[in-house]
Amino acid sequence: MEKIRQFFAQKLNLGSASNESLKVLETVDFDGVMKYIRDGCCKSVVTMAGAGMSTSAGIPDFRSPGSGLYDNLGKYDLPRPEAVFDISFFEKNPQPFFDLARQLYPSELKPTICHRFIRLLEQKGLLLRHYTQNIDTLERAAGVSDERIVEAHGTFHTSHCTGCRQRYDQQWMKDQIFSEDVPKCESCGAVVKPDIVFFGENLPSRFFRLVQDDLKKCDLLIIFGTSLAVQPFASLVDRVPDTCPRLLVNKEKCGRPNLLMRMMGQSGLEFDSSSNYRDVAWLGTCDDGAVAMAAALGWQEELRRLQGEDGARPEEAA
Numbered sequence: 354m355e356k357i358r359q360f361f362a363q364k365l366n367l368g369s370a371s372n373e374s375l376k377v378l379e380t381v382d383f384d385g386v387m388k389y390i391r392d393g394c395c396k397s398v399v400t401m402a403g404a405g406m407s408t409s410a411g412i413p414d415f416r417s418p419g420s421g422l423y424d425n426l427g428k429y430d431l432p433r434p435e436a437v438f439d440i441s442f443f444e445k446n447p448q449p450f451f452d453l454a455r456q457l458y459p460s461e462l463k464p465t466i467c468h469r470f471i472r473l474l475e476q477k478g479l480l481l482r483h484y485t486q487n488i489d490t491l492e493r494a495a496g497v498s499d500e501r502i503v504e505a506h507g508t509f510h511t512s513h514c515t516g517c518r519q520r521y522d523q524q525w526m527k528d529q530i531f532s533e534d535v536p537k538c539e540s541c542g543a544v545v546k547p548d549i550v551f552f553g554e555n556l557p558s559r560f561f562r563l564v565q566d567d568l569k570k571c572d573l574l575i576i577f578g579t580s581l582a583v584q585p586f587a588s589l590v591d592r593v594p595d596t597c598p599r600l601l602v603n604k605e606k607c608g609r610p611n612l613l614m615r616m617m618g619q620s621g622l623e624f625d626s627s628s629n630y631r632d633v634a635w636l637g638t639c640d641d642g643a644v645a646m647a648a649a650l651g652w653q654e655e656l657r658r659l660q661g662e663d664g665a666r667p668e669e670a671a
C-alpha cells in the first residue's frame with residue numbers, strides 16, 4: 354500500500370510523508386549539507402572517489418569524451434578499450450598495459466586540493482573511510498592514513514609476480530615501467546603485475562571486509578569525480594542508511610540507475626526525482642568543490658596549510 358501511495362505521490366509531485374520522516378537536511382542542497390556538517394550531525398563520513406579526483410594531478414580519467422583514456426587507445430589495436438585492463442587479455446599480451454602505464458605514470462606524485470580535503474576530514478575526526486577506485490596512491494601521498502583508505506581497485510603501491518608471487522615495491526615497478534620492458538620476476542622470470550584490480554579479478558578482501566559495517570554506520574556520503582559506471586563500487590551508494598545524505602561533487606550528474614541496476618534492486622542517486630530528500634549534486638571540479646566545502650565549513654586556513662605541506666605555495670589552495 355505504501356509503495357502505491359509513494360508511486361502516486363511521485364507522479365503528482367507531492368512530498369512523501371515517509372521521505373519527510375527520513376529527511377535530515379534542512380534544505381536539500383549544498384548549503385543544507387554544509388549546515389548538517391557544521392551542526393555536528395555527522396560523525397562517520399564515507400567518501401568515494403574516482404578518476405576525476407586526480408585529473409588535476411595530470412592523470413586522465415577513463416570516460417570523459419576526448420580526453421578520457423578509453424578514447425585514446427586507438428594505437429594499441431585492442432578488441433575494446435577496457436581490454437587494456439582485462440586480466441585474460443593481459444595474460445596473453447601484457448605489453449599494451451605497460452606501454453600505457455608508462456604514459457600515464459605521473460612525473461611527480463602530487464596530491465590535489467581535493468586529496469588534501471580528505472586528509473582534513475580525517476584530521477577533523479569525521480572520516481570513517483575513504484573508498485577509492487584510483488590506483489595512483491595520491492591519497493597516501495596526501496597523508497590520509499592507511500587504515501582510513503580502501504583502494505577498491507587495488508594500487509600501484511605494490512606488485513606481485515604472476516608466477517611465484519614474489520612482492521615488489523612501487524619504485525621497482527616504476528623503474529621497470531620506464532625501462533620499456535615488460536617487468537619480469539627476478540626469481541622465476543614470470544611477468545610481474547602491479548596489484549591493481551583488472552576486469553575479471555576480485556576486488557581486495559579488505560573492500561568486502563569493511564564495506565558492510567562502514568556503510569551501515571555512514572551518516573554522510575560524499576562522492577568525488579566518478580561516473581559510477583563500474584560495479585560493485587557504484588552500488589555502495591545504495592548501501593548507506595535511508596537517512597544518510599549523499600553529496601556528489603563531479604563535473605556531471607551521474608549515478609542514476611539504468612535498467613540493469615534497477616533489476617538488481619539498486620536505486621542509485623535521485624537528484625531530480627520529486628521524492629528526493631537527500632541527494633545533492635555540486636557540479637564542477639573536485640578541487641573547486643573541496644575549496645567550496647572548506648569555505649562553507651570555515652576550514653580554508655587548514656586546507657591551505659595542508660596544501661602547502663609539500664612545498665607548494667599555500668596560495669595554490671585558494
Ligand code: OAD
Nearest residue numbers: 403404405408414415416438486578579580603604638639
Ligand atoms: P570515469 O572516467 O568513468 O569517470 C570520471 C568522472 O569524473 C566523470 O563523470 C567526469 O565527468 C568526472 N570528472 C573528470 N574530471 C573531473 C574533475 N576535475 N572534477 C570533477 N569531476 C571530474 O572514471 P571512474 O569513475 O573512476 O576500473 O572509473 C571507474 C573505473 O573504470 C576505474 O577504476 C577503472 C575504469 O575501467 C578498472 O580499471 C578496473
